[in-house]
Amino acid sequence: MGRSGGLESYDVFISHATEDQDEVVRPLANALVSAGLRVWYSEFQLRIGDSLRRKIDAGLAQSRFGVVVLSPSFFAKNWPQYELDGLVTKEMGGQQVILPLWHRLTKADVVARSPSLADKLARNTADATIDEIAAEIADVIKNPS
Numbered sequence: 001m002g003r004s005g006g007l008e009s010y011d012v013f014i015s016h017a018t019e020d021q022d023e024v025v026r027p028l029a030n031a032l033v034s035a036g037l038r039v040w041y042s043e044f045q046l047r048i049g050d051s052l053r054r055k056i057d058a059g060l061a062q063s064r065f066g067v068v069v070l071s072p073s074f075f076a077k078n079w080p081q082y083e084l085d086g087l088v089t090k091e092m093g094g095q096q097v098i099l100p101l102w103h104r105l106t107k108a109d110v111v112a113r114s115p116s117l118a119d120k121l122a123r124n125t126a127d128a129t130i131d132e133i134a135a136e137i138a139d140v141i142k143n144p145s
Helices: 018-034 052-061 072-076 078-091 107-113 130-142
Strands: 010-015 063-070 098-102
Touching: 010 018, 010 052, 010 078, 010 130, 018 063, 018 072, 018 130, 052 063, 052 078, 063 072, 063 078, 063 130, 072 078, 078 098, 098 130
Parallel strands: 010 063, 063 098
Antiparallel strands: none
16 A cells, blocks of 8 residues: 555545434545545445554545545544544645535534634535535546646
8 A cells, every 4th residue: 555656545535423424425435436536435445453543544644635524523523633633734734635524514613613624615515415515626636726
């Protein structure tokens, strides 16, 4: 599991809480794959007996972007916070890495939990379909500014 020619193995890493998988994350991951992206998503990569930390770290390191599905469940759990920390560290190099998606949250909710994330332009599942969100994410990844 390395990089070939210095290129990342994945276009996008999806950071999420397990509680959001059925409603948002799995359909989003499948839509991104259908759009031709290489997606690191726990259900695609993790197998019984895997070291969560090692697999997640490898996925984070080998992904160009991170879609962060922010929700009440996301902010209540440790693993998504760990993944977000890794994505923030990557972004400190000066390039856009984090693509936030709000699920069952308002701007005030995000400000209360993470003011720095609230400052980023995000998409909200209340305002757009999963397919619309996936199309926009694919466009950003395929045509970075």
